[in-house]
Amino acid sequence: xxxxxxxxxxxxxxxxxxxxxxxxxxxxxxxxxxxxxxxxxxxxxxxxxxxxxxxxxxxxxxxxxxxxxxxxxxxxxxxxxxxxxxxxxxxxxxxxxxxxxxxxxxxxxxxxxxxxxxxxxxxxxxxxxxxxxxxxxxxxxxxxxxxxxxxxxxxxxxxxxxxxxxxxxxxxxxxxxxxxxxxxxxxxxxxxxxxxxxxxxxxxxxxxxxxxxxxxxxxxxxxxxxxxxxxxxxxxxxxxxxxxxxxxxxxxxxxxxxxxxxxxxxxxxxxxxxxxxxxxxxxxxxxxxxxxxxxxxxxxxxxxxxxxxxxxx
Numbered sequence: 001x002x003x004x005x006x007x008x009x010x011x012x013x014x015x016x017x018x019x020x021x022x023x024x025x026x027x028x029x030x031x032x033x034x035x036x037x038x039x040x041x042x043x044x045x046x047x048x049x050x051x052x053x054x055x056x057x058x059x060x061x062x063x064x065x066x067x068x069x070x071x072x073x074x075x076x077x078x079x080x081x082x083x084x085x086x087x088x089x090x091x092x093x094x095x096x097x098x099x100x101x102x103x104x105x106x107x108x109x110x111x112x113x114x115x116x117x118x119x120x121x122x123x124x125x126x127x128x129x130x131x132x133x134x135x136x137x138x139x140x141x142x143x144x145x146x147x148x149x150x151x152x153x154x155x156x157x158x159x160x161x162x163x164x165x166x167x168x169x170x171x172x173x174x175x176x177x178x179x180x181x182x183x184x185x186x187x188x189x190x191x192x193x194x195x196x197x198x199x200x201x202x203x204x205x206x207x208x209x210x211x212x213x214x215x216x217x218x219x220x221x222x223x224x225x226x227x228x229x230x231x232x233x234x235x236x237x238x239x240x241x242x243x244x245x246x247x248x249x250x251x252x253x254x255x256x257x258x259x260x261x262x263x264x265x266x267x268x269x270x271x272x273x274x275x276x277x278x279x280x281x282x283x284x285x286x287x288x289x290x291x292x293x294x295x296x297x298x299x300x301x302x303x304x305x306x307x308x309x310x311x312x313x
Contacts, residue, residue, distance in 0.1 A: 005048055009056060012044040016060040020080070037080065038087030038192045045091025046196065046205065053091040057084040086111055086189055090196075100193055101215060107189045112182055138174035179245035183252045190256060213267055215260035216307055217253050222300060225250045251293055258296030259283055264305045 016037060023033035041060075045053030064080050065073070089110050093103040123133045173180065199205075228250060231243030262283065266276050283292050299305070 012040040012056050015040040037083040041087025042090045042196045050092050057088045104189045108186045111185045138177040141173050179248035182249050213263040217257050254296035255293045258292035261299050261304050
């Protein structure tokens with residue numbers, strides 16, 4: 001017997017509450033659990049409609065604010081608002097009938113635009129320039145990463161990037177903060193959309209298709225990648241920083257395409273579900289991460305999934 005509408009909505013609110021509480025147990029738990037906050041909103045919207053998804057996001061926001069009912073608490077928890085907004089946008093664009101790939105792209109574009117408008121407003125109110133505010137946000141992100149490394153026993157230390165001297169976390173995050181924001185928003189939207197599609201397929205909901213195996217970037221994107229790579233060699237600091245951010249975002253898009261190729265192979269060879277669930281997380285580990293990016297690039301010419309050929313060929 002199908003659950004009633006209030007039960008489904010309350011179940012979504014309970015899931016959001018549990019994810020929020022679990023994220024406060026450990027810095028690493030915050031990064032992991034926070035990633036899934038849009039999922040209950042997306043699923044509730046899938047079953048009950050956009051109004052139910054929006055009401056769920058607002059109720060969750062009220063609960064989060066109730067834990068720290070101050071202006072500083074509101075600012076500290078803005079990241080939760082971004083995640084709730086991501087769930088609402090995913091649900092809204094999906095309800096409009098857009099393909100899953102476009103739903104993700106539109107959601108990331110909307111979240112990035114809203115974040116930029118908010119930063120500009122915050123810059124005007126605080127008296128800081130937009131660049132100074134970005135550097136401040138980057139410093140906060142770097143401190144969070146250092147805290148996570150300290151809690152997990154990993155030595156954050158210093159990093160090396162091609163074309164750059166040795167960097168600490170603060171300097172690195174400050175330089176690639178725009179790319180980090182876009183990649184994080186894209187990863188969260190992509191992961192939640194893929195998971196929602198998988199759950200829909202498992203539960204026999206409408207639109208059971210799996211977009212992961214059919215993800216494909218537009219062919220012209222390769223020219224953006226090449227241009228960003230050449231710009232990285234130009235001895236102009238500002239231009240190199242812009243090209244580095246572009247290169248990171250485009251590289252992530254080709255990583256998504258590489259994962260789609262892997263998913264298509266899993267499907268073609270009927271790999272058991274438990275092996276797939278074990279295999280996907282491994283793709284994010286170095287050096288497999290870079291191999292998946294290369295696989296996504298090779299798919300542009302080799303067309304592993306035969307997406308550009310007639311289905312009956």
